Structures are given as structure tokens and as C-alpha cells.
Amino acid sequence: MNDFFKDLGRTVLEQWKRENFSLSSFPGIAQKALEDHPPATSVDLSEFMREFLLNDEQPQQTHSGFGQPELVAYHHPKFYIQLLFWLDGTTDIHQHEFSGAFHVMSGSSIHAHFKFENAQSITPHFRVGDVRMQNIELLETGRTVPIISGSSCIHSLFHLDTPSITVVVRTQHDPGTGPQFNYLPPHVAMDPVLDDSLTMRRKQLLDVMAQVEDPDYVEVVIEMINELDFERGFFILQNCMGPLHQLGAWDAVLETYQKKHGDLASGIPATLEEYVRRDVIKEMRGSITDPEHRFFLALLMNVPTKKDLLPLIQQRFSDVPPIDTVLRWAEELGGETESGIALLDAFFPETLEIEAEEQPAIYLTALKHFIEGSKKVPAELRKLSSSQIKELRASLESSSLCVLLR
Numbered sequence: 001m002n003d004f005f006k007d008l009g010r011t012v013l014e015q016w017k018r019e020n021f022s023l024s025s026f027p028g029i030a031q032k033a034l035e036d037h038p039p040a041t042s043v044d045l046s047e048f049m050r051e052f053l054l055n056d057e058q059p060q061q062t063h064s065g066f067g068q069p070e071l072v073a074y075h076h077p078k079f080y081i082q083l084l085f086w087l088d089g090t091t092d093i094h095q096h097e098f099s100g101a102f103h104v105m106s107g108s109s110i111h112a113h114f115k116f117e118n119a120q121s122i123t124p125h126f127r128v129g130d131v132r133m134q135n136i137e138l139l140e141t142g143r144t145v146p147i148i149s150g151s152s153c154i155h156s157l158f159h160l161d162t163p164s165i166t167v168v169v170r171t172q173h174d175p176g177t178g179p180q181f182n183y184l185p186p187h188v189a190m191d192p193v194l195d196d197s198l199t200m201r202r203k204q205l206l207d208v209m210a211q212v213e214d215p216d217y218v219e220v221v222i223e224m225i226n227e228l229d230f231e232r233g234f235f236i237l238q239n240c241m242g243p244l245h246q247l248g249a250w251d252a253v254l255e256t257y258q259k260k261h262g263d264l265a266s267g268i269p270a271t272l273e274e275y276v277r278r279d280v281i282k283e284m285r286g287s288i289t290d291p292e293h294r295f296f297l298a299l300l301m302n303v304p305t306k307k308d309l310l311p312l313i314q315q316r317f318s319d320v321p322p323i324d325t326v327l328r329w330a331e332e333l334g335g336e337t338e339s340g341i342a343l344l345d346a347f348f349p350e351t352l353e354i355e356a357e358e359q360p361a362i363y364l365t366a367l368k369h370f371i372e373g374s375k376k377v378p379a380e381l382r383k384l385s386s387s388q389i390k391e392l393r394a395s396l397e398s399s400s401l402c403v404l405l406r
């Protein structure tokens with residue numbers, strides 16, 4: 001066992017015991033211990049890894065799939081210390097069924113806090129309401145943040161460097177604070193460990209039907225949506241969205257769900273759209289390693305409007321106007337692709353019939369124009385008709401850059 005974490009664990013244990021293991025005192029104790037003995041400056045990572053790999057005397061490890069991977073560095077029946085490695089991972093928006101504190105040992109992350117308002121429980125594992133971002137901040141190496149169990153601490157992390165490593169000092173489990181909801185903005189909370197194996201198998205069977213192009217696929221999905229309750233119907237919609245879009249049947253299926261569930265379903269279309277948008281960004285993250293570009297993706301994923309987004313860019317890259325930085329990133333992350341000229345994942349509409357070499361400049365000017373929101377059309381766009389300008393806007397609105405137009 002690594003000596004640093006053994007000492008850190010003992011320090012936490014002694015102090016918490018003095019507080020009679022009161023749950024409410026634990027986050028403060030964990031935070032202070034990490035701030036007084038910061039792993040970021042006290043732990044030699046390669047030495048830690050060698051010791052973990054070569055010495056058999058290690059704390060009990062878990063089977064957790066969280067982290068890439070998770071290593072337990074200290075274990076006590078009431079709490080433990082874990083190291084979470086992150087390679088290309090980003091966390092979903094989530095809350096915890098444990099408390100303590102986390103510390104950025106290596107790398108840096110974008111950290112966003114959320115609130116879930118107007119919550120309405122559908123089942124003990126599924127809620128509808130309004131997911132709202134409260135604040136977003138950059139966590140540099142060495143920062144420590146408390147974790148409170150339950151819905152008062154809903155957050156997400158987007159790691160900027162590879163690897164990013166966080167140290168978490170946490171209780172085993174805080175009874176009564178579950179489930180550990182994941183949030184799908186803007187309107188859904190769901191229990192990620194909900195054990196519904198029948199639904200899981202049904203989704204897999206539907207995937208088989210989609211893959212073999214079974215002619216009954218759409219009809220069966222519509223029948224299921226008519227039969228199933230709100231929660232399970234949602235999971236079927238979520239699972240079948242891709243194939244249904246390809247088959248041109250998405251609108252009909254969504255309408256069936258909305259007809260069946262009325263007002264309760266009003267936030268579901270926006271939630272599913274946002275789910276796909278976030279998924280696209282997550283996937284891009286896997287192949288984008290430049291920390292500046294990851295920072296941009298983190299903002300696109302978590303910040304709801306340009307009014308919130310531009311000041312965050314200004315704060316970090318203060319010598320250039322934030323719109324110019326955005327345009328540079330959008331251009332660097334796009335260029336000429338197999339599907340045409342792109343700015344990140346927005347593709348220049350082919351229907352405009354504009355020469356390929358003119359497209360990048362026009363697209364960037366259009367993006368700038370839409371972000372600025374001015375009524376005056378810039379000279380570069382004047383040769384386009386208003387419907388062509390609308391097409392350019394629509395192509396950006398259906399991409400990850402849509403936040404910049406809101």
C-alpha cells in the first residue's frame with residue numbers, strides 16, 4: 001500500500017472518529033485533509049503505479065466500472081480513497097449516494113453544477129423536471145471540491161488533459177440518499193443502475209430487428225409505445241431513435257408517445273434531441289486531444305447559451321475577442337472532410353451550389369454573423385439569397401455549434 005495514502009486515510013479516520021462518524025462532518029474533513037496534504041504535489045505518480053503493480057499488499061479493490069480505471073488506495077469499512085484515471089472519459093450529469101471530497105491530482109477539468117427543479121417522480125427510478133446549469137468553472141491541478149450526497153450536489157466533469165487523475169475520499173454509501181440519478185437535460189432524471197433486464201433484452205432484440213431490416217420493425221415499436229408505461233416507453237424511444245430516423249418513422253413514433261402520455265411527455269422530444277447532441281460531442285472527444293479544443297467541446301456540451309459561453313472563453317483567452325477564438329476553433333476542428341466543408345460537425349449545405357474554395361470563408365462569416373446576431377448582413381453574404389442564408393443557419397443549428405446561436 002502507498003504510504004502517502006495510508007497516512008492520508010489514517011488522518012481522515014482519526015478526525016472523523018472524533019466527530020463520532022457524523023455524516024455531515026465528513027465532506028469538510030475530507031476536503032481539509034486533501035488541502036493540507038495535496039496529492040497533486042505529494043505523490044510521485046510513476047512511483048505510485050510501480051508500487052501498485054509490484055506489491056501484492058493492496059487494499060481491497062472494487063468491480064466498479066467508473067474511472068479508466070479506478071484504483072483503491074486506502075480502504076476502511078466506513079470510507080475509502082480512490083484514484084480515478086480518465087483517458088477520454090467525461091462523466092454524465094450525476095449526483096452521488098456517497099459524500100466526501102475530490103481532488104484534481106493531475107490534469108484539469110471543466111466542472112459544471114446543475115439544479116433539478118419542478119421535479120416530478122414517475123417511478124422511484126425516473127423523474128421529469130427541469131435540469132438547469134448553475135455555474136461552470138475550470139478546475140486546475142491541485143483543486144479540491146467537496147461532494148455532498150443527494151440532489152443538492154448535481155454535477156458533471158469534462159476532463160481536458162490525458163490522463164486526468166482525480167483522488168476521491170468518500171464514504172462507502174450514505175443510506176437514504178439514492179438513487180444515484182443521472183440527468184438528461186433539459187428534462188429527465190434516471191437511475192443508471194435500474195435493474196430492468198426485460199427492457200434491456202427487448203432493446204437488444206429490437207436492435208437485431210433493425211440490423212436485419214425486419215419489415216415489422218416500425219410497427220412493433222409503435223405497438224410497444226402504445227402498450228408500455230412512460231418510463232419503459234422512454235427507454236424504447238431512446239434506444240430506437242437512430243434506426244427510426246433512418247427509416248423516416250421517428251416523427252410518427254414520437255407522436256404516438258406524446259399522444260399516449262399527454263403533458264407529461266412535453267419535455268421528452270427536447271431531451272432526446274439533446275441526448276443525441278451530447279453523444280456526438282462525447283464521441284468527438286475520443287479523437288480530439290488538444291486541451292484547447294477539449295475546452296471548447298466541454299463548453300459546447302455543458303453551457304446552455306452563448307451569453308454564458310463567451311465570457312468563459314474570454315476569461316481563459318483574454319487577449320483575443322472570444323468570437324474570434326470560437327471561429328478559430330470551429331475552423332481547426334473542421335476543414336475539408338469526406339462529407340464536404342465543415343466547421344466542427346456542421347456541414348456546408350451542398351444545395352447552395354457554391355464553389356468549394358469559397359465555402360470556408362462564407363461559412364465562417366455566417367457563423368460570426370449569427371453569433372453576433374446583428375441585422376446587417378455582412379458583405380460576404382450579400383450575394384446569397386435570404387433562403388440560402390437560412391439554410392446556412394439551419395445547418396449550424398443542427399450541429400454541436402447550435403449553442404452559439406441561442
Ligand SMILES: [Fe+2]
Pocket residue numbers: 094096155
Ligand atoms: Fe461526481
